[in-house]
Amino acid sequence: MTDVLNPTHIQTEDHGHEEHHGPTGVLKWITTTDHKVIGMSYTITAVMMLVIGGLLAEIIRAQLASPTGGLVSLAQYNQLFTMHGSVMIYLFAGPFAFGAIANFLVPIQIGAPDMAFPRLNALSYWLYLTGCITMLSGFFTSGGAANFGWVGYAPLSNSMNSPGAGADLWIGALLLTGFSAIFTGVNLTATIFYLRAPGMTMFRMPIFTWNMLVTGILILLAFPVLTAGLIMLYADRHFGTHIFSVAGGGVPVLWQHIFWFWGHPEVYILALPFFGMVSEIIPVFAKKPTFGYKGMIFATLTIAALSLGVWAHHMFTTGVVLLPFFSAMSLLIAVPTGIKMFNWIGSMWRGQVWFSTAMLMSIGFVITFLIGGITGIYLASPPLDFFTHDTYFIVAHFHSVVMALVLGAMGGLYFWGPKMTGYLLNEKLGKSQFWFLFIGTQVFTFPQYLLGLRGMPRRMAVYPHDPQWQFLNQLSTLGAVLIGISTILFVVNVAVSWKKYPAGDNPWDGHTLEWFTTSPPPHHNFYRLPKIRSERPTWDYNHPEHKALAHGHNNEDVNA
């Protein structure tokens, strides 16, 4: 700790005397409060959820390859897409972002020894793991898993229409993972506000940390609303309340308001961490600072603010919220998102772009997110939403977005995996994984856009009257197979590269503090810290003659 407070003091050898003597092996993983070990647990669990969710998706796509299906029954199909969406949204995307990568990275990026509340952090993980098991155990109940879609609209989710235990397990799992997310939000926010190293001012924080701060605040604003809604839903199902039932004087559409008041900020709770990852990866592999650093931070804050006022754009077709306000707010989100897009392009502009796997994944993210973002603008317009809502156009839109996040997640694993484990992944396998994932994503989504415009609704187990949709569906299934192959390549890569390519402290010539410490970092993260005088302390330390140019100095001659 003295070294942290005395950043100029450089300690080169005798690392050994600070080593932490805690339990090892299984006991370490169970009893730890170290944010790095918890982050690793989160990473492993979340990637397993990604694989499970992906397997469910492959079954869905296999069923849709033929108009009459035949692989699964109508009832099983409803469970499949419900659990696919739930696993991916609740158990993979969010926890991977704020539980795995952020948990590991944020304290290191701000030069802190751990999270602000290490034991709360451990509780978050165990709640999350319990939630995963709870949700998936729905498959082993007599009635099967939840089957009312990942949004659980009332009154389909009431005890009359969805009587099984699977639905209750789904609600229970969401309560557990919801509290897990809230505690992580508390932890991230407190850590970032209170545990920054000397010199690490707010505007010297890495973009990823900034995005995690905003994500943490959004979690605190949004998740309690979902939790409250879930308790109401559970009360309706079991305690005889009538909050969402017409017969008892309740209002079913209230569930949609509550759900989407959480649900739209949730979109950014999912996306912002991946925006942050890509915003770290691209500048490092272009060897430039993040273009428009401050503009990007304000764009992130704007997105967060707007995200709280757009929930009703999920409900235009209910007919009860046609206020143009929601359309205007939703359209406006395109502006800060566009700023980010141009920041990423500007970070590469006139750089020295190194096509590592992490960089390819990030460029793939930017392209795929561009497609998902632009199709999202259509949906902010109520008349266009009327005829695309609940069709495959929507499915394609949000899969463009979430598959961009998967590309970002993979980029993050290739980029920070070496920091977490000390070993690099094989670049050759990584690049073939990228091409399968990137091409697979486009082959998967493009036919779905067309299917939606041709009138195919979502959540259809069969389409017996419309055999003309079969070819596009098969094309989409082919895309899903390519994505599946990319996942297998990732698993193969982890196995092949296991402890094979030592990473060293700073394999990518990184910018931020995590590249200043060892891979993996020691128990309390740092033996020493560099001077923090910009958002790139490690770069400044390694390249003191190449500091970022100030405002207005962009047209100077290089050698002047």
Add this chain to the structure above:
Amino acid sequence: MESTTLPPQDAPIRKRRSRRLRLIAVLPFAALALSGCTLPKFGAVAGDTTSSQSVFHLWQAFSVAAVIIGGFTFGLILWASFRYRRSSADAIPRQVQYHLPAEVLYTVLPILVIVGLFAATLVVENKVTANPKPSTTVNVLAFQWGWKFTYPGSYALVTGQTTGSPEMVIPAGENVHINLRSSDVIHGFYVHDFNFSRFAQPGIKNEFTFNALKTGTFFGQCTQLCGLYHSIMFFKVKVVTPQAYKVWLESFNTPAGIAAYNAANTAASQQTSTHVDTKPTSSSGAY
């Protein structure tokens, strides 16, 4: 905010950019003005009602903006990644972090485009959600897993489940007012060729108006997950001439038709529903 002094050679670049800015901002409106005579369809259908055609033109306007802005941005991404591939592992580029004119440009320009798209949205939305004086009213009741169509002021009644695809008969060229309800869970009333969908919800009556341009039979189906047979909760919209429509309505005014009507309503009211109308005389629907 730090002040920025630009060297003089930057000025012509800015001028060119602001011209491009104006061009892009104007394009969506130009596209709307062209009304799709020469524009591609961008995958959608023009639709067979008056408002569906407005929606289609809005779709085209959004698509033109999307293709231009998306194509421009896509080109920039590819250019930035391939043009600036690293020359050697040690080369370090100039560490440019800010470029205020560019930053202002990519903030202001999207705002202008958004204002244009929002204005177009407002115009079309007001048209699509308007409920002009109807000449015909149809009460639509969605239930698990079928549809029931009744016509206030007549004994006409059509109902059917799943692949039975009941037909909603409406006249062409007239304002047909739809009162949409659900007796159980949420359903989606969706007619692809009308470029329109609306939720049927318990406890809420949704109203909208169709004005079909031509006769024909159009497929519709439930779009909102409603349980086991959601995938096959079909219906049809049969648009006929006003004369044929009158004849069709009258065909129910027989002892057999009246008996069937009353039987259906008695059965419905005996079951559970409080939403089913019992008297065929109300013109606004008895829900």
